[in-house]
Amino acid sequence: MKIAVCISNVPDTTTRIKTDASGQKIDLSGVQWILNPWDELALTRAIELKEQNVGMIDEIVVVMVAPSYGEATLRKALAVGADRAIRIDNDPADSYEAAFELASYFADQPADLIFTGIESADFNGSATGAMLSLLAGIRFMPGVSGVFLEGGQTIVHQEINGMSLRLKVSPPLILNVQKGIAIVPRIPAMRGIMAARTKPLTVLSPKKAGACAQVIAYESLPPKAAAKMIEEDNAAMLIEVLHNEAKVI
Amino acid sequence: MDFQFTEEQLMIKQAARDYAQRELWSDVIERDEKAIYPEKHVKALAELGFMGMMVSPEYDGGGMDTISYVLAMEEISKVDSSVSVIMSVNNSLVCWGLEAFGTEEQKQKYLRPLARGEKIGAFLLSEPEAGSDATSQHTTAVDMGDYYLLNGTKNWITNGNTASTYLVIAQTYPEKGHKGINALIVERHWEGISVGPHENKMGMRSSDTHSVMFTDVKVPKENRIGEEGFGFKFAMQTLDGGRIGIAAQAVGIAAGALELALKYAKERKAFGTEIINHQAIAFKLADMAVKVENARNLVLKAAWLKDQHKPYGVASAMAKLYAADIAMQVTTEAVQIHGGYGYVKEYHVERLMREAKLTQIYEGTSEVQHIVISRALAKGELLP
Numbered sequence: 155m156k157i158a159v160c161i162s163n164v165p166d167t168t169t170r171i172k173t174d175a176s177g178q179k180i181d182l183s184g185v186q187w188i189l190n191p192w193d194e195l196a197l198t199r200a201i202e203l204k205e206q207n208v209g210m211i212d213e214i215v216v217v218m219v220a221p222s223y224g225e226a227t228l229r230k231a232l233a234v235g236a237d238r239a240i241r242i243d244n245d246p247a248d249s250y251e252a253a254f255e256l257a258s259y260f261a262d263q264p265a266d267l268i269f270t271g272i273e274s275a276d277f278n279g280s281a282t283g284a285m286l287s288l289l290a291g292i293r294f295m296p297g298v299s300g301v302f303l304e305g306g307q308t309i310v311h312q313e314i315n316g317m318s319l320r321l322k323v324s325p326p327l328i329l330n331v332q333k334g335i336a337i338v339p340r341i342p343a344m345r346g347i348m349a350a351r352t353k354p355l356t357v358l359s360p361k362k363a364g365a366c367a368q369v370i371a372y373e374s375l376p377p378k379a380a381a382k383m384i385e386e387d388n389a390a391m392l393i394e395v396l397h398n399e400a401k402v403i
Numbered sequence: 404m405d406f407q408f409t410e411e412q413l414m415i416k417q418a419a420r421d422y423a424q425r426e427l428w429s430d431v432i433e434r435d436e437k438a439i440y441p442e443k444h445v446k447a448l449a450e451l452g453f454m455g456m457m458v459s460p461e462y463d464g465g466g467m468d469t470i471s472y473v474l475a476m477e478e479i480s481k482v483d484s485s486v487s488v489i490m491s492v493n494n495s496l497v498c499w500g501l502e503a504f505g506t507e508e509q510k511q512k513y514l515r516p517l518a519r520g521e522k523i524g525a526f527l528l529s530e531p532e533a534g535s536d537a538t539s540q541h542t543t544a545v546d547m548g549d550y551y552l553l554n555g556t557k558n559w560i561t562n563g564n565t566a567s568t569y570l571v572i573a574q575t576y577p578e579k580g581h582k583g584i585n586a587l588i589v590e591r592h593w594e595g596i597s598v599g600p601h602e603n604k605m606g607m608r609s610s611d612t613h614s615v616m617f618t619d620v621k622v623p624k625e626n627r628i629g630e631e632g633f634g635f636k637f638a639m640q641t642l643d644g645g646r647i648g649i650a651a652q653a654v655g656i657a658a659g660a661l662e663l664a665l666k667y668a669k670e671r672k673a674f675g676t677e678i679i680n681h682q683a684i685a686f687k688l689a690d691m692a693v694k695v696e697n698a699r700n701l702v703l704k705a706a707w708l709k710d711q712h713k714p715y716g717v718a719s720a721m722a723k724l725y726a727a728d729i730a731m732q733v734t735t736e737a738v739q740i741h742g743g744y745g746y747v748k749e750y751h752v753e754r755l756m757r758e759a760k761l762t763q764i765y766e767g768t769s770e771v772q773h774i775v776i777s778r779a780l781a782k783g784e785l786l787p
Contacts, residue, residue: 226410226413226414229410229414230414233414338425339421341418341421341422341451342414342418342451343418343450343451343452344415344451344452344453344456344464344465344466344467345452345465347411347414347415347418347452347465347467348460348465348466351411
């Protein structure tokens with residue numbers, strides 16, 4: 155079995171996002187890039203599966219659509235335990251462009267299970283996995299909170315309203331993973347960091363579908379006004395404020 | 404000059420940070436208060452390769468450079484110096500000493516499990532009456548032909564109870580002074596070894612510090628490190644490297660206190676605004692940041708010299724002296740910024756202040772570092 159994990163390179167979640175002088179681009183100077191947290195958990199689970207099912211998983215490939223600065227994140231994925239890395243050399247403007255590149259890749263290089271994180275921590279689009287499914291014609295499982303290999307079968311868990319659903323599925327399949335897929339992301343060990351030096355990282359040319367839209371401007375939202383506290387027994391004041399200040403009644 | 408870290412060095416720093424912030428943080432106060440040895444953390448860090456990170460892969464180590472090591476030490480020490488001192492002793496005293504001066508047989512037998520972190524080592528130099536004056540060793544290793552007979556007491560031994568491999572410094576030929584001292588590899592389970600009670604320390608309470616007593620312990624000759632009489636030189640050279648680790652620990656303690664103080668200053672309000680907007684607090688933070696950055700640069704310089712195989716003894720003394728002193732200053736100011744909250748345990752900074760104090764004392768006191776630096780100056784080894 156071959157597992158592919160689609161990973162996204164995102165700014166550290168504590169980054170203060172600024173735009174450049176044009177107002178149409180994010181200023182990337184000083185941004186610390188990290189492996190998208192959902193994809194990191196997906197990768198962790200893929201590695202656990204390989205460790206727990208000795209000999210059943212031939213390889214784990216990580217695939218990223220990103221410019222060259224994404225390679226540090228790919229090498230971290232290799233240090234954590236992926237066997238090889240693919241970087242498709244494009245800076246996708248939106249989920250569609252990323253999904254298009256991934257679909258082109260998987261048309262050439264199929265995998266039995268393709269993991270996609272439920273969303274990326276930058277644009278939070280939650281769309282790439284589903285778009286990849288449609289573009290590549292590979293079936294799609296949303297909301298996967300667990301994946302197991304049991305007796306030659308692939309079992310996935312989904313969380314639904316207070317219940318856990320156990321499902322038997324047939325690869326090839328895209329698993330859109332969410333909370334629960336793995337508990338703690340894997341930290342790279344020294345052995346892994348050393349091993350990553352010699353693991354292959356291949357750069358592929360993009361197909362360049364073109365983005366769906368062009369950014370006109372990133373605009374800041376007006377700051378939230380401070381909350382006004384009104385004593386609990388002062389209904390008259392509440393009505394007065396809602397009527398005259400907020401003008402909603 | 405290049406101030407850029409490599410991708411790999413940054414990856415190691417982040418790995419150490421992730422472990423410290425995610426795992427050590429959760430139980431550090433309880434372990435400190437009850438003086439509980441961090442067994443599960445030592446095991447986890449060993450699995451990640453942090454216990455023998457600079458040892459060559461040939462002997463099961465991580466094969467990383469000293470820069471990576473100090474970056475990892477800093478991140479672990481931001482949260483918990485009880486854990487980082489265990490890591491420091493195992494890496495830069497025991498593993499380094501064995502790798503640099505041990506025979507091939509000693510490396511195969513002792514270094515491999517230590518580098519994997521399956522076993523932990525301890526470095527036994529200090530005695531009840533020999534701390535800074537390391538030449539006056541009372542522990543004796545009498546030459547009995549095919550073995551040494553070891554007698555004496557060692558004090559303040561980090562990993563004293565958990566270590567299975569001891570590197571013991573002892574006097575064989577008292578008439579030769581420090582040239583009659585040997586370094587011996589001793590196994591904890593051998594007959595004649597007893598370990599004293601856990602020291603009830605001011606800080607770093609989660610690391611196990613003990614006295615170790617030797618009574619007629621037979622040490623095979625093949626367990627001597629280096630030539631006869633090499634022991635004192637072995638100890639001094641090993642401590643030169645050890646000091647880089649402790650200096651990095653001191654930077655971590657200071658940087659950890661600064662992170663906490665900065666966070667608090669942005670949240671805590673007084674006189675209608677966050678206290679970081681008051682110059683009295685803002686300037687304190689600025690001074691703390693300058694000190695941390697200065698100390699960090701001294702540590703990185705010493706680590707860089709070691710990686711370049713250039714002399715680093717004076718650089719490591721400077722790094723340790725300065726980093727330990729500013730660790731005390733920065734943690735004290737971090738408590739001050741926290742006000743009353745800084746004086747209670749749940750805000751961590753009082754613990755960092757207690758931890759900082761030890762960095763001025765162990766692996767060469769600040770006074771000993773002054774001796775090392777001033778003698779180098781007097782000999783013209785440093786540019787004025």
